[in-house]
Structure formats: structure tokens, C-alpha cells
Amino acid sequence: MSQSQETLSNLLQETRRFAPPAELAESANVKAEAYDEASEDRLGFWARQADRLTWSKRWDEVLDWSNPPFAKWFVGGELNVAYNCVDRHVEAGRGAKIAFHWEGEPGDTRTLTYADLQREVGKAANALLELGIRKGDRVAIYLPMIPELPISMLACARIGATHSVVFGGFSADALRTRIDDAQAKLVITADGGYRRGKPSALKPTVDEAVAQTPTVENVLVVRRTGEEVAENERDVWWQDVVERQSEEHTAEPMDSEHPLYILYTSGTTGKPKGILHTTGGYLTQIAYTHHAVFDLKPEKDVYWCSADIGWVTGHSYIVYGPLANGATSVMYEGTPDTPHQGRWWELIQKYKVSIFYTAPTAIRTFMKWGDDIPARFDLSSLRVLGSVGEPINPEAYVWYREHIGGGKAPVVDTWWQTETGGIMISPLPGVTAGKPGAAMRPLPGIVADVVDDQGNAVPDGGGGFLVVKEPWPSMLRTIWGDDERYVKTYWSRFDGLYFAGDGAKKDDDGDLWLLGRVDDVMLVSGHNISTTEVESALVSHPKVAEAAVVGATDPLTGQAIVAFVIPRGSAGDVEGADFLKELRDHVARTLGPIAKPRQIMIVPELPKTRSGKIMRRLLRDVAENRSIGDVTTLADSTVMDLISEKLPSAK
Numbered sequence: 068m069s070q071s072q073e074t075l076s077n078l079l080q081e082t083r084r085f086a087p088p089a090e091l092a093e094s095a096n097v098k099a100e101a102y103d104e105a106s107e108d109r110l111g112f113w114a115r116q117a118d119r120l121t122w123s124k125r126w127d128e129v130l131d132w133s134n135p136p137f138a139k140w141f142v143g144g145e146l147n148v149a150y151n152c153v154d155r156h157v158e159a160g161r162g163a164k165i166a167f168h169w170e171g172e173p174g175d176t177r178t179l180t181y182a183d184l185q186r187e188v189g190k191a192a193n194a195l196l197e198l199g200i201r202k203g204d205r206v207a208i209y210l211p212m213i214p215e216l217p218i219s220m221l222a223c224a225r226i227g228a229t230h231s232v233v234f235g236g237f238s239a240d241a242l243r244t245r246i247d248d249a250q251a252k253l254v255i256t257a258d259g260g261y262r263r264g265k266p267s268a269l270k271p272t273v274d275e276a277v278a279q280t281p282t283v284e285n286v287l288v289v290r291r292t293g294e295e296v297a298e299n300e301r302d303v304w305w306q307d308v309v310e311r312q313s314e315e316h317t318a319e320p321m322d323s324e325h326p327l328y329i330l331y332t333s334g335t336t337g338k339p340k341g342i343l344h345t346t347g348g349y350l351t352q353i354a355y356t357h358h359a360v361f362d363l364k365p366e367k368d369v370y371w372c373s374a375d376i377g378w379v380t381g382h383s384y385i386v387y388g389p390l391a392n393g394a395t396s397v398m399y400e401g402t403p404d405t406p407h408q409g410r411w412w413e414l415i416q417k418y419k420v421s422i423f424y425t426a427p428t429a430i431r432t433f434m435k436w437g438d439d440i441p442a443r444f445d446l447s448s449l450r451v452l453g454s455v456g457e458p459i460n461p462e463a464y465v466w467y468r469e470h471i472g473g474g475k476a477p478v479v480d481t482w483w484q485t486e487t488g489g490i491m492i493s494p495l496p497g498v499t500a501g502k503p504g505a506a507m508r509p510l511p512g513i514v515a516d517v518v519d520d521q522g523n524a525v526p527d528g529g530g531g532f533l534v535v536k537e538p539w540p541s542m543l544r545t546i547w548g549d550d551e552r553y554v555k556t557y558w559s560r561f562d563g564l565y566f567a568g569d570g571a572k573k574d575d576d577g578d579l580w581l582l583g584r585v586d587d588v589m590l591v592s593g594h595n596i597s598t599t600e601v602e603s604a605l606v607s608h609p610k611v612a613e614a615a616v617v618g619a620t621d622p623l624t625g626q627a628i629v630a631f632v633i634p635r636g637s638a639g640d641v642e643g644a645d646f647l648k649e650l651r652d653h654v655a656r657t658l659g660p661i662a663k664p665r666q667i668m669i670v671p672e673l674p675k676t677r678s679g680k681i682m683r684r685l686l687r688d689v690a691e692n693r694s695i696g697d698v699t700t701l702a703d704s705t706v707m708d709l710i711s712e713k714l715p716s717a718k
């Protein structure tokens with residue numbers, strides 16, 4: 068993406084603004100002064116945020132950046148993450164406060180107070196010790212969204228074992244690669260979990276994976292579905308080993324840089340990268356951002372992040388951030404349409420959720436299902452809405468605000484990555500006048516910018532590469548076992564800058580708009596056009612629920628824009644040529660004639676990864692009439708068949 072910054076900035080004329088509600092602005096946890104305070108003394112600012120935590124030993128130095136890009140935060144400090152997330156709340160007399168309202172997909176529920184959590188985590192920590200797990204060992208966790216998942220993570224943190232959570236939808240092969248890379252000694256799993264109304268087995272996948280992993284000594288199995296499973300010699304049942312343990316366990320202080328967890332990012336090519344996060348800096352930024360971005364008032368709010376804990380969003384904003392802040396959260400096991408398409412809204416109504424955090428892919432799915440579904444539920448408890456995972460299309464933002472947020476709850480579009488550990492760029496709900504589709508500004512204490520090819524900051528109105536210019540507390544420390552790859556992947560494109568792989572533009576006010584991965588930018592007749600902007604233009608048509616756009620080789624224009632569109636449930640007749648013309652004209656009107664798609668295909672589904680990102684690579688295969696490439700990382704491997712059926716030309 069080297070050329071024409073001006074094209075990007077001319078696209079997308081979004082003028083709507085949403086100021087924070089007066090009441091929220093007045094009582095906000097973080098006010099506008101925070102930006103100045105942080106920029107005057109960034110390290111002092113982060114040191115004050117670290118004081119949100121309870122340290123067993125204070126740090127000597129806030130940041131050691133003497134060997135970039137290898138950072139050490141709160142050097143010499145000691146603390147225990149599980150103590151900070153659980154015990155200290157109990158010690159402060161808040162043991163009876165609910166940590167999790169857990170809801171299983173079949174409708175079974177469990178309520179865990181902070182005191183319950185302390186007992187459960189204590190038992191699990193003692194069980195890990197009995198199984199021979201020691202500080203520094205790695206534990207792989209392959210569990211459904213049940214309470215034993217956060218309990219296992221906290222038990223590891225408590226004894227200093229480094230966890231590696233592997234998303235329950237991954238295959239045996241993916242699990243095995245991750246176990247081997249981390250040399251895990253133990254795998255924690257379950258017989259299965261519930262998905263789409265039925266039990267979905269996990270244990271057979273683990274059996275297949277560990278048959279070839281020499282480092283695994285035991286497999287600790289939670290009984291969740293009660294389905295029959297094969298029992299192998301190294302298997303032990305959670306219900307036997309954990310349940311009989313003592314609830315007493317004293318959390319051991321860890322060095323601030325002790326490895327807390329490894330989380331693998333799939334990466335489109337090459338072997339997965341084990342992103343390493345450590346202790347003090349990580350928890351500091353996660354606790355601060357959860358407090359600032361969601362305006363969490365732990366005594367009043369009920370918070371729900373709908374992500375899976377298998378992704379970083381769940382690590383940081385279901386487990387570590389909310390618990391460090393003493394929040395009450397909802398945790399849900401299953402899918403949003405089981406047993407009906409209003410399940411999420413029913414949960415919000417039932418638990419009076421006030422802060423809700425989800426992904427654009429989910430929002431667009433709800434738009435597709437129809438406005439009448441959320442309208443049947445009382446969502447008036449909601450006061451802050453978050454979005455994460457991809458750029459949020461302005462139309463999806465406005466729909467979310469209107470139909471879920473009752474036209475009053477601010478939407479915070481939070482940009483970050485597995486690698487950044489926590490939120491980096493986001494509005495502050497009590498400060499920022501939000502623009503639909505913009506992540507707006509780096510948070511206080513974060514220094515990020517948009518640069519050109521040469522690494523020079525672009526002026527307001529320009530576009531280019533998003534970079535982070537100064538180290539931040541929850542940054543990845545390395546790629547597990549591969550320092551060289553860490554340097555090469557993130558720190559070599561621009562001298563001294565962290566390059567995240569995303570394109571962005573700065574509008575005339577200097578606010579940031581994310582444009583997706585730079586690999587997804589198209590070059591049409593010499594103009595750089597981002598897939599995100601064309602998708603947003605399509606989604607702004609009242610009959611469109613979702614759109615994915617790719618650049619296909621074109622003899623005339625270099626690349627031509629090909630769009631795949633899912634109509635809204637209420638759209639009516641969408642088969643005819645008139646509708647396609649209407650859409651093409653709509654894009655031309657919104658963005659300019661250069662952005663008009665050469666071709667639009669109406670499809671029933673889009674190919675997505677398990678974390679909800681559109682796999683444009685596969686759509687490019689369709690657009691260029693190639694046979695379709697590797698589909699193994701698709702969330703639903705039948706989607707490409709559905710698409711091909713609709714399009715006789717695509718094999």
C-alpha cells in the first residue's frame with residue numbers, strides 16, 4: 068500500500084456525530100484531562116495506573132527499554148494476578164459480590180461470587196500442584212465457555228504456570244501444534260460443551276492431539292455434557308482430582324515480567340505465533356482500559372463481553388480486566404441463535420446488563436435477522452456499547468446504537484490486537500463525540516500514529532500505515548521461543564516503530580479510521596481503495612446486511628472490485644439485475660465512481676474464520692474463477708459450498 072493517500076481520504080464522507088450523554092460525561096471515570104496528564108508524563112501516568120493493583124513488592128523502575136524492542140515494565144515489582152483478580156476483593160469485604168452470572172446454552176445457570184471463585188481457584192491450584200505442575204510450566208487449556216475455564220486460567224496464574232488457551236473450535240492438528248510449540252505438560256479439557264442445541268465433543272480431539280505430544284503428562288477432564296468418552300491412562304477427572312482438594316492456597320508473588328500466558332494467533336501464513344504476555348504491565352493496562360473505555364462502576368454495572376475466552380478479547384475483557392476491577396459479569400456458553408435468535412437480548416434483559424461488548428460480525432448478523440428481534444426485549448439497562456475485531460461499518464454502528472443502545476448508549480469502537488494485549492485506540496464514552504466507523508484516538512498513555520511509506524507521520528486528512536511509537540505496558544514481550552521472528556514481524560518495517568499490519572487514515576480533525584489489513588487494500592486504476600470502505604458503503608444501503616469486497620485481477624484496471632452481498636431479512640426481491648444496479652450506483656454515489664464494483668454477487672453466507680473475520684482470500688478465488696484454496700480455518704466449512712452453489716461459474 069504505497070500509493071495515493073489522497074484516494075483514501077476522499078472516500079467515506081461520514082458527518083454524523085454522537086456526543087456523550089450529559090449524565091455519563093459528568094460522572095465518567097475518565098475525563099478529558101487524562102490525555103494531557105498522560106502526554107506530560109507517560110511513565111508517571113502508567114505508574115499511577117499500576118497503583119490500581121496490589122503489589123507484594125513495589126517496582127524499582129517503570130520501564131526498561133534499554134534493549135528495544137524487548138520491554139520490561141515495572142521492573143523489580145512483584146504481584147500475583149489471581150490474587151489481584153480474586154483474593155483482594157474478598158479481603159476487602161466484597162466476597163459476596165457476584166463475579167460471574169454464568170449461563171449454559173441449555174439454560175442451566177451457575178452464580179459465582181468472588182468468595183466462590185477464591186475457593187474454586189484455590190482447589191484448582193492445589194490440584195495443579197498435585198499433578199506436578201510448577202512455576203514456569205506450560206498448561207494448555209481446551210475448554211468450552213464454562214466456569215472451569217476462567218478458574219483454570221486463574222489457578223495457573225496463582226502458581227505461576229503459563230497458560231495457553233486454545234479455542235475449542237480448533238482441530239486436533241491445530242491443538243497439537245500449539246501444545247508442541249509451548250511444550251505443555253498438562254492439558255485441561257472437558258468431555259464437551261453445548262453448541263447449537265446439542266453437545267459438541269472436545270475430548271476426542273484432545274485424544275487425537277496428545278497421542279503425538281511427548282510433553283503432555285496428564286489430561287485433566289471436566290465433565291460437562293456427561294457424554295461417554297474414551298479414558299486413557301494419563302486422563303484424570305476434574306470432578307475427582309479438583310473437588311477433593313483443600314480450598315486454601317496462598318497465591319505466590321510473581322516477578323512483574325513473569326510469563327502469564329501464551330496465546331497463538333493463527334496468522335494467514337506460516338506456523339502460528341505464540342504471543343507472550345507477562346504479569347504486571349499486562350494487568351495494569353487491562354485493568355485501566357476496562358475502567359476507562361467501559362466506564363465501569365463495579366458497584367452498579369453488569370458487564371457482558373460476548374467473545375469466546377479462546378480469543379484475546381476473552382482473556383483481557385472477560386477474565387483479567389473485569390475481575391481485576393471487581394466487576395460483575397455475564398458469561399454465556401453457547402451460540403446467539405439457540406434456542407432462538409433473541410437469546411442474547413434475553414440475557415441482557417434477564418441480568419440487566421449495562422455494558423455490552425461484542426464484534427461487528429455479530430452486529431451485522433443481528434441486522435440481517437431483523438430489527439424486530441431485539442425490539443421484543445427490554446434493553447433499557449444498557450448504557451455503554453463496545454465493538455472489537457474489525458472496522459465497524461458506520462451503518463452497523465448506527466444500528467447498534469439505535470436498536471440495542473436505545474439511541475442513547477455511546478458506542479466505543481476499540482482497536483487492538485492479540486499482540487497489543489489490551490485496547491489501544493478507542494473513544495472514551497464520557498469524553499468523545501463519536502463518529503460512526505472511527506476508533507478515534509489513542510487512549511491516554513498510548514502513542515500511535517499513521518505514517519507513510521517512509522515512516523513519516525501523515526498530515527490530518529492523510530492515510531497510510533498504523534504504527535505504535537512508544538512501548539505500552541500490555542505489549543507482547545516476544546513470540547514464544549522465537550525472538551528473531553518477533554523483531555522481524557513487528558519491528559522491522561519501520562525503524563523503531565511497531566507496525567501492526569493495519570492501514571488507517573487520519574481525518575481532518577486528526578481522528579483515526581481503521582481500514583483493515585494492508586494486504587486487503589485494492590489498487591484500482593492506480594487508486595488505493597480499502598475493502599472496508601466499499602463494504603461500509605454497501606452496508607449503508609437499507610437492503611444490505613453484510614458485504615465482503617475483494618480486488619480481482621482485471622485486464623483493464625489492474626484490480627477490479629468484486630463484492631459479495633448478503634441481503635437483509637426484510638429486503639424482499641433481491642435477485643434481479645435492477646437490485647444489483649441499484650447497489651452499484653449506491654456505492655458510486657457514496658464513494659465516487661472509482662469505487663463502483665465491477666461485479667456484485669448475492670450470497671447466503673460469507674466465509675469467516677472462527678474469530679469472525681472474513682476470509683477474503685477464498686472470495687478472491689471465487690472472483691478470479693480459481694478453485695477454492697485451503698478452507699480448514701473456516702468456522703463453517705460448508706459455507707464455500709453454499710456460495711459456489713449460488714454461483715455456477717465458481718467451482
Ligand code: WT7
Binds near residue numbers: 486569
Ligand atoms: C486485528 C487483530 C483485538 C481483539 C480481537 C482481534 C482488526 C480489531 C478492530 C477495530 C478495526 C480492528 C485489526 C487488527 N481489528 N479491532 N476496532 N477496528 N480493525 O484480535 O485476532 O489479534 O486481530 O483485528 O485488523 O490488526 P486479533
